[in-house]
Amino acid sequence: MSRQEVSPLKWLLVSVILLNMPIRPVVPFPADRPGGRGNATSQSSSQSTSQSQLPSGPQIRAALDWFAAHRAWIDDEQARLTEIPAPSFQESERAAAVKVLLSAVGLEVSTDKAGNVTGLLRGATDKEIVILSAHLDTVFPAGSDVKVHRDKTRMTAPGISDNGAGLAALVAVARALHEARIQPQRTILFVANVGEEGEGDLRGVRYLFESGAWSDRINAFVSFDGPDVERITNAAIGSRRYRATFRGLGGHSWGDFGVANPVNALGKVVSILSRYPAPAKPRTTFNVGKISGGTGTNVIPVEASMDVDLRSEAGDELQRLDAFFRRALRQVVDEENRFAR
């Protein structure tokens, strides 16, 4: 064998795939309302939320009263929008329907390059804007029967909750503000966004934040998703997901002993990572969730890979952990190559 002639770096290579996935924790909403959680169904409810922290005044009162007086309209719009099929990447017909509703209450409507429908309600200032959003798309493929079935106050259909309920809330809030003649302090951008589900990979919201006309002025972002009001998600956890793959030349366990071994390298990285001093506050975690590689006892593996999940409540902690992990990968690969015979 003439493997000694191969440059050491080629003996073992590491490739890393970054799998990014947003994680959404939920925190309990201060509980003052009973009621079941909806799943594939949506149910009208007449309970009202605690208003102690809301601004008061006759216009606010009028906007809140509007909801009670227009429950039937809200339900009808929820059903009508739900019955317009909108799998991810095929949201345009439902988008057009929402656009009509937002336009009818005097918003400046448009459709952006991603396909999001936006409706602008100008406030006293537009230095900072607040986005209220609901996603248009559903997980149900084209051809699904999306007919809404009604039984008294109960409506049932694929997507009636997620996100027929969110879209109905979006247009209802726009209409309530309009009819109560509320001019907000900050400009509000109502958004019915595309591509939230699965393969859509949040493309609509990504566009808003990356290249939307208002991307540099977004002060707050509220998403209406599904029918639940018992829990509000109010924070995000940063997460990085990697698949690290180590590759070597492989060989026979006896005859080629000394060749850089991808499984050895993987094991060393796991060992280093497992000793990382992750702080409890801000909560920071890591996990090697899956390892694979190799073909048999007497075969030096050609490849080994590991799936790694890194998370933190704090951006700088996530950055630190991420750098530590990447440094471990480089160190171990160097070391494994250096000691290869």
Ligand SMILES: [Zn+2]
């Ligand atoms: Zn949803």
